[in-house]
Amino acid sequence: MNVGIIGSGTMGSGIAQVAATAGCKVNLYDTNQAALDKAKSSLNKILLRLIEKGRIDESEKSRIQGKISYVNNLKELSDSDLTIEAIVEELDIKKKVFSELETYVSNECIIASNTSSLSIASIASSLQKPERCIGIHFFNPAPLMKLVEVIPAIQTSQEILHKSIDTISDWKKVVAVAKDTPGFIVNRVARPFYGEALRIYEEGLADFATIDWSMKTLGGFKMGPFELMDFIGNDVNYTVTESVFKAFYYDPRYKPAFTQMRFAEAGYLGRKSGKGYYDY
Structure with a gap:
């Protein structure tokens, strides 16, 4: 599976690590090159600590790092099967990004938000195909926290909901399906x-x-x-x-x-x- 992550901050880079560990090819996108460099450096430190603790070996570290590309052009996410947005909690900014993203990805691509409190229905309204939008909310730090809330909007199709649940479960996370209400659960x-x-x-x-x-x-x-x-x-x-x-x-x-x-x-x-x- 090809996964696109929008935003290379703490949450975005953590989700990228989770997806890469699960074997996905990941494109981590940010407009800020310094933020991308920091995310890459931080991941290296995290994986080195995991080696020190005996949880992974050097080959696994190389495998995970090799799965993640750091990109500064949204078009680089065009081959994604799933995109997860993890940027600032401002509705208008999210809607603008989703609207642009939709012009690059395929019609089958799931477009998800990691928002912790905003309306998924409102975010989905920015899309031409709102039925492919869903909330996939990880908790910080994403690699360690098992729980992930999956939040279908009223526009979300059942197919997208089930695909999202299956994908996050395959990433060895515990899924809680929540209603699209403020703050979720x-x-x-x-x-x-x-x-x-x-x-x-x-x-x-x-x-x-x-x-x-x-x-x-x-x-x-x-x-x-x-x-x-x-x-x-x-x-x-x-x-x-x-x-x-x-x-x-x-x-x-x-x-x-x-x-x-x-x-x-x-x-x-x-x-x-x-x-x-x-x-x-």
Whole structure:
């Protein structure tokens, strides 16, 4: 299978690794050559760590790397059987990319989005053949997280849904089919997890470390909410919360927090910037 990935950031490069590991030929596309170079370098480091841990050998590393091409022209995805978009969470930008992409790929190509909260139906409306559009939502880090949400829009054909489920299952992932509602399953459940933690902090009841300690030690979570927001990125996490809040007609259960907005505005994004709720 030929797979095209749009966006070479953390999610896009992670999905490319998953597809290549499963034996697919992958074209990883980005308009930013520096981002492509970074993705290539990051993959090399990840695979070297896997060798150190004894999970793969040198030949497997070479095989995976040989399956991925790094391209900066969208036309390079023309031979794709499946494309997965993993770019900024802005609907208009996604629709523009999908509309252009459709002019290059075959009529049989599945055009998917890795969006974590936006309407798949709305994204599909940008296509001449909206029935081939579907949501395929991986979680970060994509190579490690087993769960993948598959989200059919109201326009999505049953054939595309079943092909998508089969493909992601072949990639050794666990598929959860979700309805096309804001946040789908996981991000809808997660909003109160983050939101209540932020409100507890804003009300002065506890600091970041205490809240995280409580959730891990008493609640059994592997990561506390502030650790997790720093891992995801406060810019990404805040944008998703804002989008779910608006999509649910400003239901207060999903209300964003000023604290996270200010951290995002300040560039305190978490691990990727070296500073968030904690210093890295």
